[in-house]
Amino acid sequence: MPTLSKVLEPIGETCPADLSAAEAVRRLNASGADALLVERDGGIVGLFGHREAIAAFADGSGRVDAYMRRPLPGRNIADSLESGADIMYREDTPVVLMTEDEGPLFRKTSRTVGIVSANAVLTEIGKTTTDTASNKVFVGRRDLSLNVPVSPCQRACPIHQDIAAYVDYVSQGRYLDSWLVIHETNPFPSMLGRLCNHPCETDCKRGWVQGPENAVSIKSLKRFATDYAWARRVKIDWQRAPENGRRVAIVGSGPAGMTAAQDLRLMGYQVDLYEREGKLGGLLSASIPHFRFDLDQLNWEIQMIVDMGVNVLLNKNVGKDPKLEQLLDDYDAVFLSVGMMTGRILPVPGSDLPEVISAMEFLRVRSYDIIPDNFPRGGDVVVIGGGAVATDAAQTSIKTGARKVWMVSIEPADRLPAFGNELVEAREIGLQLHTGVIVNAIKADDSGHVNGVEFIRVDETKLEFDPESGKLLINTVQKLPGTEHVIPCRYAIFASGQIMDFAQDQGVPLTPRKLMEADTGGHTKMTKLFAGGDCVQGPSFIVDAVAWGHRTARSINELLGASVPHDAKPLTVIESTDDHREADYYNREEPPILPADKRRDMSATTSARRRRWMSSFTGRTVTPRVGVSSKSAIPCSVKSLAGKPARSSSTMTAAPTAGSVRITARSTALPFSESGSEMTRCK
Numbered sequence: 001m002p003t004l005s006k007v008l009e010p011i012g013e014t015c016p017a018d019l020s021a022a023e024a025v026r027r028l029n030a031s032g033a034d035a036l037l038v039e040r041d042g043g044i045v046g047l048f049g050h051r052e053a054i055a056a057f058a059d060g061s062g063r064v065d066a067y068m069r070r071p072l073p074g075r076n077i078a079d080s081l082e083s084g085a086d087i088m089y090r091e092d093t094p095v096v097l098m099t100e101d102e103g104p105l106f107r108k109t110s111r112t113v114g115i116v117s118a119n120a121v122l123t124e125i126g127k128t129t130t131d132t133a134s135n136k137v138f139v140g141r142r143d144l145s146l147n148v149p150v151s152p153c154q155r156a157c158p159i160h161q162d163i164a165a166y167v168d169y170v171s172q173g174r175y176l177d178s179w180l181v182i183h184e185t186n187p188f189p190s191m192l193g194r195l196c197n198h199p200c201e202t203d204c205k206r207g208w209v210q211g212p213e214n215a216v217s218i219k220s221l222k223r224f225a226t227d228y229a230w231a232r233r234v235k236i237d238w239q240r241a242p243e244n245g246r247r248v249a250i251v252g253s254g255p256a257g258m259t260a261a262q263d264l265r266l267m268g269y270q271v272d273l274y275e276r277e278g279k280l281g282g283l284l285s286a287s288i289p290h291f292r293f294d295l296d297q298l299n300w301e302i303q304m305i306v307d308m309g310v311n312v313l314l315n316k317n318v319g320k321d322p323k324l325e326q327l328l329d330d331y332d333a334v335f336l337s338v339g340m341m342t343g344r345i346l347p348v349p350g351s352d353l354p355e356v357i358s359a360m361e362f363l364r365v366r367s368y369d370i371i372p373d374n375f376p377r378g379g380d381v382v383v384i385g386g387g388a389v390a391t392d393a394a395q396t397s398i399k400t401g402a403r404k405v406w407m408v409s410i411e412p413a414d415r416l417p418a419f420g421n422e423l424v425e426a427r428e429i430g431l432q433l434h435t436g437v438i439v440n441a442i443k444a445d446d447s448g449h450v451n452g453v454e455f456i457r458v459d460e461t462k463l464e465f466d467p468e469s470g471k472l473l474i475n476t477v478q479k480l481p482g483t484e485h486v487i488p489c490r491y492a493i494f495a496s497g498q499i500m501d502f503a504q505d506q507g508v509p510l511t512p513r514k515l516m517e518a519d520t521g522g523h524t525k526m527t528k529l530f531a532g533g534d535c536v537q538g539p540s541f542i543v544d545a546v547a548w549g550h551r552t553a554r555s556i557n558e559l560l561g562a563s564v565p566h567d568a569k570p571l572t573v574i575e576s577t578d579d580h581r582e583a584d585y586y587n588r589e590e591p592p593i594l595p596a597d598k599r600r601d602m603s604a605t606t607s608a609r610r611r612r613w614m615s616s617f618t619g620r621t622v623t624p625r626v627g628v629s630s631k632s633a634i635p636c637s638v639k640s641l642a643g644k645p646a647r648s649s650s651t652m653t654a655a656p657t658a659g660s661v662r663i664t665a666r667s668t669a670l671p672f673s674e675s676g677s678e679m680t681r682c683k
């Protein structure tokens with residue numbers, strides 16, 4: 001068993017005990033060390049790390065010895081590495097003081113000989129540890145490629161997240177390892193940990209039978225592990241296959257395009273990413289309201305992909321300039337993942353008035369922190385539609401300062417297509433619902449400005465719904481004449497569908513629904529052209545788009561047949577085990593949300609609060625930015641937080657170092673085996 005002497009380091013940064021705490025915080029930041037050792041009378045009497053610095057900062061300045069940690073966590077250099085990890089874990093300390101015994105048995109004294117750091121201990125343990133987690137068989141993973149679905153939840157997840165392993169790591173307190181496992185197939189855990197429609201939880205065996213148990217909080221645990229990694233500003237340093245000389249153009253930087261970009265870079269392809277907007281992320285950054293997730297975390301995840309060497313071309317509207325034909329000439333393959341970013345406005349009388357907008361455009365403009373022209377702050381707004389996009393537009397209107405906001409739908413209140421808690425949360429902050437009606441006309445005053453929306457009642461007893469999707473069958477809608485009525489307002493938002501707006505003169509095969517025609521592997525009828533994500537499937541979910549990205553990258557690799565090295569190791573090594581934790585039972589808990597009165601304020605996002613906190617703590621301003629227009633648009637890591645110890649041991653192939661995590665390439669083992677080579681058209 002290796003001892004702590006193996007990772008012994010000399011005494012690092014020190015400071016005198018009578019130094020002012022403010023000066024100690026400054027020195028700690030400047031040194032980049034995990035902690036300062038506090039000296040008095042030639043001896044080390046305490047430790048001043050980030051935890052103590054936060055207490056000192058909150059409290060004002062006193063002497064450093066008023067805040068330092070004591071007694072100083074210590075160990076003998078003859079103790080085992082595991083005992084070092086144990087004290088670091090229990091005492092939450094980044095550094096342990098090392099002593100060595102001197103003298104004969106009954107007159108033994110000890111002297112200080114140095115320190116060991118959490119990172120050094122964990123890295124050393126990582127070299128000798130074989131991971132254990134329930135339900136996994138190493139041989140199966142190695143032979144059958146990564147993430148062979150073995151449990152109902154993993155099968156239900158479109159990207160086959162290794163749920164059993166990452167949940168198990170959380171239960172062991174190994175949060176960084178959990179985050180790494182999540183990243184095996186999920187480039188956007190900060191988004192999916194908050195916004196996923198989580199089919200995994202629906203299929204979780206713990207929720208199958210009536211009784212005290214509920215489905216495991218798979219989604220929220222993903223968020224937790226990711227928040228933990230984000231707080232430490234770690235970054236995955238992917239080990240990629242050598243460049244193979246093939247060039248791929250990806251059009252659209254939503255979750256489908258970004259995922260494909262990541263996978264193709266891992267396999268050694270040159271990737272040029274064309275994006276029409278001025279920022280990356282697709283609907284994630286340019287539509288989904290930023291109060292629903294942490295924009296800083298999304299940008300961190302996007303930047304990790306860009307840092308793999310993706311060549312980003314912003315403000316490029318492919319189809320207009322450059323033409324698709326040109327890309328097909330210039331590249332070995334082209335992947336269209338252009339989504340459905342345009343909103344539909346129903347052609348009722350008055351729909352061309354200046355205060356009428358589609359929800360997609362409204363949310364897109366708001367995503368740039370701009371208030372759309374004519375938006376009536378202090379006035380009333382009507383949102384036409386009953387789905388998730390309508391709910392987002394309604395909540396955003398409230399947070400942008402509308403006085404009263406109506407959400408109006410054909411469906412009755414108990415059949416609204418909006419899902420999740422969003423509708424409940426929107427109602428808590430003042431959303432008014434009006435259901436069982438269909439829009440008739442937008443009304444204007446004498447000067448041609450919107451002053452109301454006219455609706456007519458529908459016969460709710462005749463409405464029918466698709467048994468599989470639950471969607472309203474529009475041909476069952478019957479208007480009830482004589483029930484016309486007007487809701488007064490100064491602004492109307494149509495959340496009545498999305499359109500695939502890729503230039504139709506480019507020769508891309510389309511389906512009768514005007515979606516792109518491709519099979520589940522992204523193959524179109526044109527050999528070099530691939531398509532996937534919402535533009536093929538229709539409006540869907542983030543996790544589905546990520547799955548499209550993985551599958552299409554694999555299909556492109558199959559087409560181009562680039563050879564990749566076969567000696568890449570699997571990411572984690574996991575053995576089967578009869579783990580006693582399987583018998584444990586914990587109550588399911590939902591993450592807390594802010595009270596309704598705080599949620600009404602658009603600025604009350606966690607990011608905004610964290611930015612305020614960080615800038616005050618470090619004494620320098622971290623500029624809030626919207627989206628990513630270049631590499632430098634990601635807020636740089638805050639030094640005082642980077643390099644905090646990770647309460648995690650490492651796996652055989654993933655060793656945490658200060659501020660970054662190196663992962664062995666997965667270039668031969670893509671997460672998907674079902675690339676869908678037969679032409680089954682998506683409905």
Ligand SMILES: Cc1cc2nc3c(=O)[nH]c(=O)nc-3n(C[C@H](O)[C@H](O)[C@H](O)COP(=O)(O)OP(=O)(O)OC[C@H]3O[C@@H](n4cnc5c(N)ncnc54)[C@H](O)[C@@H]3O)c2cc1C
Pocket residue numbers: 195196197251252253254255256257274275276277281282283284286287288289316317318319337338339340341363388389392502503532533534535539540541542543545
């Ligand atoms: C308001 C709203 C809320 C949502 N909330 C959720 C949620 O909570 N949970 C969930 O799972 N899903 C949600 N979704 C759905 C999810 O965002 C989409 O399913 C997903 O983003 C689709 O990914 P994609 O990569 O296919 O396309 P997109 O994310 O739409 O990205 C397409 C990209 O292509 C670019 N592009 C388009 N045309 C061109 C061109 N000609 N040249 C260059 N670039 C082009 C676009 O600018 C865009 O960046 C929501 C959608 C909306 C609209």
Ligand code: SF4
Pocket residue numbers: 156157158159160161163186192193196197198199200201218219222543
């Ligand atoms: S990505 Fe979504 S479906 Fe997959 S494990 Fe996470 S929450 Fe579940």
